Every structure is written in structure tokens, then in C-alpha cells.
Amino acid sequence: xxxxxxxxxxSVREGDSSVINCTYTDSSSTYLYWYKQEPGAxxxxxxxxxxxxxxxxxxxxxxxxxxxxKHLSLRIADTQTGDSAIYFCAESGGYQKVTFGTGTxxxxxx
Amino acid sequence: xxxxxxxxxxxxxxxxxxxxxxxxxxxxHDYLFWYRQTMMRGLELxxxxxxxxPIDDSGMPEDRFSAKMPNASFSTLxxxxxxxxxxxxxxxxxxxxxxxxTGTDTQYFGxxxxxxxx
Numbered sequence: 001x002x003x004x005x006x007x008x009x010x011s012v013r014e015g016d017s018s019v020i021n022c023t024y025t026d027s028s029s030t031y032l033y034w035y036k037q038e039p040g041a042x043x044x045x046x047x048x049x050x051x052x053x054x055x056x057x058x059x060x061x062x063x064x065x066x067x068x069x070k071h072l073s074l075r076i077a078d079t080q081t082g083d084s085a086i087y088f089c090a091e092s093g094g095y096q097k098v099t100f101g102t103g104t105x106x107x108x109x110x
Numbered sequence: 111x112x113x114x115x116x117x118x119x120x121x122x123x124x125x126x127x128x129x130x131x132x133x134x135x136x137x138x139h140d141y142l143f144w145y146r147q148t149m150m151r152g153l154e155l156x157x158x159x160x161x162x163x164p165i166d167d168s169g170m171p172e173d174r175f176s177a178k179m180p181n182a183s184f185s186t187l188x189x190x191x192x193x194x195x196x197x198x199x200x201x202x203x204x205x206x207x208x209x210x211x212t213g214t215d216t217q218y219f220g221x222x223x224x225x226x227x228x
Contacts (some may be wrong), residue, residue: 033216035219040221041221041222042114042201042203042219042220042221042222043153043201043203043217043219044219045216045217045218048216088153097155097158097166098217100152100153100155101152102152102153103152103153
């Protein structure tokens with residue numbers, strides 16, 4: 001079945017850029033997502049990218065997709081303490097069932 | 111819209127008791143998902159519905175778990191009898207179908223129910 005993998009933990013200093021990486025196995029993925037989960041809350045969609053795109057930028061967020069290597073990354077520019085959360089990579093084939101990664105816990109050090 | 115609503119937000123119960131978790135999806139959404147999140151296993155899809163019909167329940171851990179969706183605006187996840195290993199945060203999410211061109215696989219999550227079984 002589909003599999004989505006992420007590193008478990010990332011620590012950065014406030015003001016630096018954060019890069020969270022993700023790999024997936026399903027070559028038929030149509031959408032790839034990044035969700036954010038703050039403590040005690042549900043997952044919140046940050047951004048998504050179609051599989052026919054290489055890059056998507058949205059304010060401080062940049063998503064890069066290497067479809068050949070099935071690699072997705074999320075770059076957060078000028079990381080703030082409020083960005084501390086768990087970030088989930090996810091993929092779907094356009095049929096509603098979304099496969100989530102294990103989540104990467106981002107710690108921002110003041 | 112108020113978003114996905116779940117109740118209760120916290121539930122503490124004793125082993126062997128029946129637990130019922132409730133979810134109200136976003137109005138108009140035709141897909142509803144139940145997830146379980148634990149430190150050990152991460153986020154697991156338990157079951158999902160389309161137009162109130164269960165589509166895939168392969169993630170339901172065992173017969174002690176059951177889920178229903180009697181109408182488009184309400185779903186329940188029941189555990190009977192509950193066990194300590196069921197302690198987790200249970201999330202409900204909903205989405206709107208529309209196919210790849212509209213990007214509507216996006217799931218909207220509720221705040222979760224934190225279940226503790228003693």
C-alpha cells in the first residue's frame with residue numbers, strides 16, 4: 001500500500017529557515033499536502049500541490065516536489081516560535097483517501 | 111461554518127465501559143473520516159464514509175470498535191468494551207468530493223477527543 005515517510009524531529013533557531021522533508025511511494029499521487037498540528041488541536045491544512053507542479057510558494061512557505069524521486073519538502077522562511085508544531089506530509093490519488101506521514105515535530109529555539 | 115465539531119473533547123472511563131465519540135462534519139461535505147492518533151502509531155485511518163455509507167473500515171482495530179453515520183450531519187464511533195490500549199486522541203475529519211481538478215481531497219479536521227481508559 002501507500003507509504004509516506006518523514007523524519008521525526010527538527011530543531012531550528014528563530015529567524016532561520018526550516019526544511020521538512022517527506023518521501024512517498026505511490027506514483028499515482030495526485031495531490032500532496034502539508035498539514036500543521038499545534039498542541040491539543042486537530043490537523044490544519046497549510047498548503048497543497050498538484051503532482052504536475054514542481055513548486056508552490058505561499059508567503060513564508062515554499063513547497064518543492066521532485067516527482068521522479070517522490071520527494072516533497074516544505075520550507076518555512078524566517079521561522080518563528082509560533083511555527084513550533086508537528087507537520088504532516090500527506091498524499092492522495094484524487095479519490096478522497098489521504099495517506100498521512102508520521103509527522104515531523106518542529107522545535108523553534110528563541 | 112463552525113468547522114468539524116467533536117464531542118466530548120475529553121473522556122476518561124474505566125476499562126470495560128462503553129465509549130461513544132460523536133462528530134458533526136462540515137455542512138455539505140460528503141466524506142467523513144475517523145482517525146486515531148497515538149505516540150506509538152501516529153495517525154491511523156480507522157474508517158471512512160461517503161454519503162453516509164462506510165467505504166473502507168479496514169483500519170478498525172477489532173470488533174470492539176464500530177462506527178455509524180445515520181445521516182449526513184452526524185457520526186459516532188463506539189468502543190465496547192473499552193481497554194487501556196484504546197487510550198488515544200480520536201479525530202474526525204470531513205471533505206467534499208469533486209475530483210482532482212478541484213483539489214477537494216482536502217480534509218478538515220475536528221479538534222479531537224482525548225480518550226483515557228483506566
